[in-house]
Amino acid sequence: MTADGADVQDGDGQAEADSRTEPKQSPEIEVPAARERARAIPEAAVARLAVYLRALSGLADQNVSTVSSDELAVAAGVNSAKLRKDLSYIGSYGTRGVGYEVSVLIGQIERTLGLTRKHSVAVVGIGNLGHALANYGGFPSRGFPVSALFDLDPDLIGVPVGGIPVSHIDDIVKVCTEREVTIGVIATPAQGAQEVCDRLVAGGVTCILNFAPVVLQVPENVEVRKVDLAVEMQILSFHVARRQQEAAAEADQSAVDGADIGPPGSGGQVPGDVESADRMVERL
Amino acid sequence: MTADGADVQDGDGQAEADSRTEPKQSPEIEVPAARERARAIPEAAVARLAVYLRALSGLADQNVSTVSSDELAVAAGVNSAKLRKDLSYIGSYGTRGVGYEVSVLIGQIERTLGLTRKHSVAVVGIGNLGHALANYGGFPSRGFPVSALFDLDPDLIGVPVGGIPVSHIDDIVKVCTEREVTIGVIATPAQGAQEVCDRLVAGGVTCILNFAPVVLQVPENVEVRKVDLAVEMQILSFHVARRQQEAAAEADQSAVDGADIGPPGSGGQVPGDVESADRMVERL
DNA sequence: TAGTGTGAACCTATTCACAGCC
DNA sequence: GGCTGTGAATAGGTTCACACTA
Structure with missing residues (x-):
């Protein structure tokens, strides 16, 4: 129950530990609203x-x-x-x-x-995932209308996706400001993500949902949540591995007086490549 | 910090609180491997x-x-x-x-x-998101090869997506068993998700990444992680709201001797519809 | 009686701070 | 001097269990 699936990568809310200094400053009025x-x-x-x-x-x-x-x-x-x-x-x-x-x-x-207020959403990066998000009929329906799409591919600019024409990334600040976008969704490859993020922030966006596999740098008044498929997969992988180990350990009835602990021929594969399961999401 | 973005919806790991009963059962050997x-x-x-x-x-x-x-x-x-x-x-x-x-x-x-072992992945539901996952070049590259796709749309069956032909949902058990799929990704609408899940489990899948907005019921040896866009959005929304409230509260320098606590005309909108921001992901 | 609301106990996770080592 | 590794302290979250009430 990590409850962290898509973890928040908040900027380490360390600084001001306790903003509301004293529990009850003046013992007079019950201020708590x-x-x-x-x-x-x-x-x-x-x-x-x-x-x-x-x-x-x-x-x-x-x-x-x-x-x-x-x-x-x-x-x-x-x-x-x-x-x-x-x-x-x-x-x-x-x-x-x-x-x-x-x-x-x-x-x-x-x-x-805070759902009593509409939150305009902008999706940046109209690749596979961006397309999915933009096309997705239920998405704009209620609560979170998608009101802007961005990409840098010239072939895409102006093309309507899910009813909204794609704008160029260079116009993020302008368009986001105009349309009062409050939530930005980053579905770009890793390389462009920080740049895109900066522009969204410059455009007044204070909440970002990040699908790119990078740790975004943002001012402290901006909230970032991260969804990372590679990480999710790897966590699942860990649990498979753990289960196998447990199963293997179960077979250890044989050696209560364990004779050395070498890998009991069970799930112990040789380390391999895998190197870039991480890069997985990059092109999403 | 919630680290719960895509939360695990694990089945309440309550039952056997402490599997490893005593810290050091027999004080003889240092068993911990x-x-x-x-x-x-x-x-x-x-x-x-x-x-x-x-x-x-x-x-x-x-x-x-x-x-x-x-x-x-x-x-x-x-x-x-x-x-x-x-x-x-x-x-x-x-x-x-x-x-x-x-x-x-x-x-x-x-x-x-456990990344030293390949984990075959099956994607179920080749809609917008499923397409994105299947198409996605970096995905199969290393670590997590996608080895099966499923949908129920007759027009899709047999069509190769990202190089792999789509199979029918009815064949999940057979195909997953054959191809030794260990991770199942559910990208179907909510309605079909549990059914699909059951079949994946029957096909030997022990790890599931669920994009459908439902709480899946699984046997305890199966690990589920959930990625829920609606939830992510709503959490972001909460933070926007909180910030607005704080900003509004800041304007309360006026009333240190607070004269009643009515909504100070700041961010207090009237409750509206929004009712199905939840249904958002359904068609993904 | 059935079921909420919540203090208190418990468990998990994060941060501190420093001993130990290169 | 610099940096790891880790106990101890703290904070955060969950579960228990029961008083309270419609």
Whole structure:
């Protein structure tokens, strides 16, 4: 449960450890507003809220009006204690002995996640993946309209993809500013990614979803999330390997008095190439 | 930092809390082999090892033969203490006062991640995303050869995509078994995902990378990782919202003696639709 | 009675800081 | 002097278990 699949590569939020210095500065007024609360929601919980939201939408589609934490937990693939705690971060919207009203919960989670506002999206790099993102009908539908596409291939400029004409990378700043893009998706090869990122930032984009296999350098007011297929694959690979080792170890009933520990002819292949499983995503 | 971008939706590794019951069962032999160690590496560290590996490959390409933890940490976007600790889980391959030999580290990380073995990949759902994955040249190159593609669209069956002919979904079990697929990538709409998953598992696949927005049900010996664009977007959205709230709160210099806490006309939009930002990825 | 909300215990992960070594 | 490797301290997240309430 790394919950880190697509890890955030945040710039090491080290600096100002505790912005809100004292717990209760003046013991007078109970200042904590909803504002304060946003600060307080653990990262891990935020990620799950999005998952709950999907589960809830599914329930709403089936005209379910009420769920218990147990039911919702199952639908979302977590345990109910965690779910309740997560929900408690956004407030008390359940009814004891009954459960949660689906519509209320949807509303509250949307509010918390800031989904009550549209976020214009720009996709940069209209290669295979960029195409997929841009073409993708459900994408612009609601919540995250794709409002700009960029590439540097002259053959692509002006060509509409998913209904939106591709602009040139050189126009990122201008177009993003004009169209008030808030989320930039980088689907370029690794080489161009930092450059693209800089331009997006210059164009006022404060959130970036990065598919390129590079660690982006951004100012601290910009949020980057990274999705890395190579990393995902390699993590899976690790688990295969571990399982094989365990299986091999199981066969160690033979040697409780282990006679040297050489590779027991099981899964121990010779190191090979593989060198650039990493480069995998580069051309996506 | 959430490191959960593409979260693992692991089946709640609750059951057998401590498999290795006693620390040192028999005080005789020092049994801990490399085997034991794999168990011990924290999930979070595994994910980062993959990142380090990429950084190291980059260095190797530039003919750098030695790195310090500081240098590598910068390249990988983490801090050096974390990096050293992570590396310590796989052994002591550095030289004090000097640093790490790039080639050695690459070899060791690859070994740890099980990359010394090829992992056949099957992609199911040759829509936009599936196409992207299959077409993608760097993908099959090394480490993770794509050896099977599946879809249910009759028009696609037999058509080669990225050099591999698409098979029908009904043949998943047969083909996966034949070609010894170990990693299955699900890029279908949500509806079909569980069904596809079941077949992959029946075909001997033990690792699944799931792009479909559903919580897959799998036997406990199967590892699932999930990549969910909608969730990523929503997490970014949350951070935009939080920032806006902070900005708004900053404007609260006016009321240190806060006169009621109503929404100060800042970022408080009215809840809207958005309802299915969730459904976003469905057609990917 | 059924199920939420939450303090407290527990476990995992990150950071610190320094001993040990080249 | 510089840098690794690692215990110890801290922070962050999860689970437990139960008081509370509709």
